Amino acid sequence: MSDPSAAWQDRTRAVAAGIRRRVFEHVLRHGEGYLSQACSAAELLAMLYTRTLRLAPVDAPIVPPPFTGVPGPANPDYRTGAVYHGAPGPGLDRFIFSPAQYALALYAALIEVGRLDPAGLDDFNRDGSTVEMIGAEHSPGIETTTGSLAQALSQAAGIAVARRRRGDTGRVWVMMSDGEFEEGQTWEALANAAFHAIDNLRVIVDVNGQQCDGLVSAVGNLEHLGDRVRAFGWSCDEVDGHDLDALDAAAARETGRPHMVLAFTDPTRGVPLLAEKAPLLHTLRFKSPDEKARYQAAYDALAREAVTA
Amino acid sequence: MTLETVVRPHVENFIAWAKDKPEVVVVTADLTNSSEVGKWRDTYPDRYFSVGMAEQNMLGFAAGLAREGYTPYIHTFAVFIYRRAYDQLAMSVAYPNLRVRMIGFLPGILTPGGVTHQAIEDVAILRATPNMTVLETGDATEVESVLDVAQAVDGPVYVRMLRGVMPRLFPRSEPMRLDTARVLSTGEDVTLVTAGVETEEGLRAVRALQARGVGVRHLHVSTHKPFDDPEVLASIAGASRGIVTAENHLVTGGLGSAVAERIADAGLGQRLVRVGLRDTYAHGASRAHLMREYGLDALAIVQAVERVVGEPLGIDAEELAHTEVVPVGAAARNADSL
Numbered sequence: 001m002s003d004p005s006a007a008w009q010d011r012t013r014a015v016a017a018g019i020r021r022r023v024f025e026h027v028l029r030h031g032e033g034y035l036s037q038a039c040s041a042a043e044l045l046a047m048l049y050t051r052t053l054r055l056a057p058v059d060a061p062i063v064p065p066p067f068t069g070v071p072g073p074a075n076p077d078y079r080t081g082a083v084y085h086g087a088p089g090p091g092l093d094r095f096i097f098s099p100a101q102y103a104l105a106l107y108a109a110l111i112e113v114g115r116l117d118p119a120g121l122d123d124f125n126r127d128g129s130t131v132e133m134i135g136a137e138h139s140p141g142i143e144t145t146t147g148s149l150a151q152a153l154s155q156a157a158g159i160a161v162a163r164r165r166r167g168d169t170g171r172v173w174v175m176m177s178d179g180e181f182e183e184g185q186t187w188e189a190l191a192n193a194a195f196h197a198i199d200n201l202r203v204i205v206d207v208n209g210q211q212c213d214g215l216v217s218a219v220g221n222l223e224h225l226g227d228r229v230r231a232f233g234w235s236c237d238e239v240d241g242h243d244l245d246a247l248d249a250a251a252a253r254e255t256g257r258p259h260m261v262l263a264f265t266d267p268t269r270g271v272p273l274l275a276e277k278a279p280l281l282h283t284l285r286f287k288s289p290d291e292k293a294r295y296q297a298a299y300d301a302l303a304r305e306a307v308t309a
Numbered sequence: 310m311t312l313e314t315v316v317r318p319h320v321e322n323f324i325a326w327a328k329d330k331p332e333v334v335v336v337t338a339d340l341t342n343s344s345e346v347g348k349w350r351d352t353y354p355d356r357y358f359s360v361g362m363a364e365q366n367m368l369g370f371a372a373g374l375a376r377e378g379y380t381p382y383i384h385t386f387a388v389f390i391y392r393r394a395y396d397q398l399a400m401s402v403a404y405p406n407l408r409v410r411m412i413g414f415l416p417g418i419l420t421p422g423g424v425t426h427q428a429i430e431d432v433a434i435l436r437a438t439p440n441m442t443v444l445e446t447g448d449a450t451e452v453e454s455v456l457d458v459a460q461a462v463d464g465p466v467y468v469r470m471l472r473g474v475m476p477r478l479f480p481r482s483e484p485m486r487l488d489t490a491r492v493l494s495t496g497e498d499v500t501l502v503t504a505g506v507e508t509e510e511g512l513r514a515v516r517a518l519q520a521r522g523v524g525v526r527h528l529h530v531s532t533h534k535p536f537d538d539p540e541v542l543a544s545i546a547g548a549s550r551g552i553v554t555a556e557n558h559l560v561t562g563g564l565g566s567a568v569a570e571r572i573a574d575a576g577l578g579q580r581l582v583r584v585g586l587r588d589t590y591a592h593g594a595s596r597a598h599l600m601r602e603y604g605l606d607a608l609a610i611v612q613a614v615e616r617v618v619g620e621p622l623g624i625d626a627e628e629l630a631h632t633e634v635v636p637v638g639a640a641a642r643n644a645d646s647l
């Protein structure tokens with residue numbers, strides 16, 4: 001079904017590989033980090049930024065400014081990470097990023113598509129930087145503060161309703177992680193978005209089956225997630241989250257309802273060595289120089305593949 | 310001059326006020342008529358959003374509308390705003406400093422609905438929340454004028470709102486002003502600081518106290534945060550015997566605590582007696598019953614003043630019941646003549 005010679009798939013695949021490689025390299029350099037999120041969500045993020053989202057370009061990759069204070073009356077010049085998504089417009093999409101713990105993968109994606117300066121990753125989790133470990137709304141690509149998970153969808157629904165009232169034709173896309181479906185607020189938001197028929201609202205979910213304590217199935221269980229979402233009045237497609245054509249078809253579907261794509265993913269994709277850490281994949285921390293050396297070898301292989309490709 | 314009683318002033322006032330403000334929208338969570346916006350919904354149906362009985366989503370939904378330039382006026386019971394959905398209030402609304410107005414009904418013990426419906430720690434929690442402005446209405450004039458005060462704030466605002474039948478203590482010509490206390494009487498022995506419905510109790514107490522020769526400078530506070538009015542500090546400093554505060558709230562973290570902070574910050578050595586709920590939840594009963602049971606009524610304020618002046622004044626509940634409260638215009642604010 002897929003056409004391997006088609007240009008967009010080639011570009012998207014390259015961006016996905018770049019996300020994995022940049023995050024892996026970063027984790028090796030710092031001895032720890034959020035690697036499995038990049039493994040699971042690389043195609044999904046690459047798909048959004050190269051194919052799905054209608055965003056204005058940025059003039060040049062943005063160098064992240066230093067942190068200059070939280071929002072408030074004393075800080076009228078506060079800017080959100082939405083600037084990395086280009087100037088907004090009535091016909092353009094908005095992208096609301098919910099799982100703030102995926103920030104490293106998001107920053108890597110922004111670099112791969114030329115919206116964030118590659119040096120920006122050097123600021124990751126550095127004191128005084130906006131490139132925060134668990135991104136806040138001044139962090140690149142982030143415009144709502146959702147480190148307390150499951151708060152983005154409600155806000156996106158409000159944004160979508162406001163845009164609909166204004167006559168905007170652009171959509172509001174939200175990326176979520178499956179663990180967020182354990183929070184009651186997610187279901188409040190799903191029910192109310194269907195009630196108000198917010199059909200300019202779209203959600204893509206990285207269903208990687210992982211959360212902080214381990215397997216979702218062992219922590220909270222989200223069986224029949226698609227059925228549950230459809231029962232709440234949404235249209236919902238369930239696809240392989242590493243299959244670009246399947247992702248594209250599901251994301252492009254116009255259903256006249258709020259629409260969700262459940263992207264089922266493998267949190268070790270591209271770094272099969274990670275499977276030995278299962279089920280605790282939330283963050284990777286090297287226990288010994290020997291272990292780090294094995295991961296370094298895996299990274300070197302990945303980097304060589306990229307050069308060959 | 311007798312006191313005017315007003316029935317549901319918010320209903321028509323909010324409709325008229327919102328007429329030329331298309332950016333104002335209402336968000337409710339299954340308490341539309343209970344929050345006096347049923348007629349508002351029927352008047353402006355395209356500006357009204359029901360989010361169902363789901364307050365966490367409500368706070369986020371309102372935040373999204375505010376991010377796009379609308380000014381949502383959440384209407385529901387106070388407890389369901391700050392207690393049920395605090396993380397959403399803090400992270401989705403207050404942190405980004407969004408123009409969301411949270412109109413919280415049934416402050417303190419003003420409901421026989423019992424502990425689940427009684428907002429007794431809201432001022433404490435929201436005073437401790439960065440970016441928040443916290444307002445409280447004390448009569449019909451303030452219910453009518455709080456909207457202008459809230460609308461002028463470029464950030465989130467929480468309002469302790471009165472509903473139903475209420476007195477008009479303050480003339481229509483003297484609307485609520487942000488962080489500006491009303492001086493209701495002058496006297497140099499004791500400064501009494503009250504907010505919300507405690508002001509009516511305070512007025513009753515002050516008449517009886519003045520008749521006994523106790524000079525009371527009575528301040529009505531309608532802004533809990535910010536709390537920087539120089540009049541408050543001047544009135545605290547000027548009392549020869551001490552300070553009494555009265556609030557329809559716990560004495561922890563609310564008005565009494567705010568006054569204590571002002572006293573300590575300024576290095577003043579004033580005695581302070583706080584009237585309010587004392588580390589306890591309440592229960593379902595009438596307002597009059599609860600005010601007596603928990604020591605929130607005029608008699609409790611008199612007794613607090615007795616503690617400050619150190620002598621019994623011979624005022625009883627019977628006398629206070631027959632003390633008429635009359636409308637009060639503003640006395641001179643010290644701060645304005647400074």
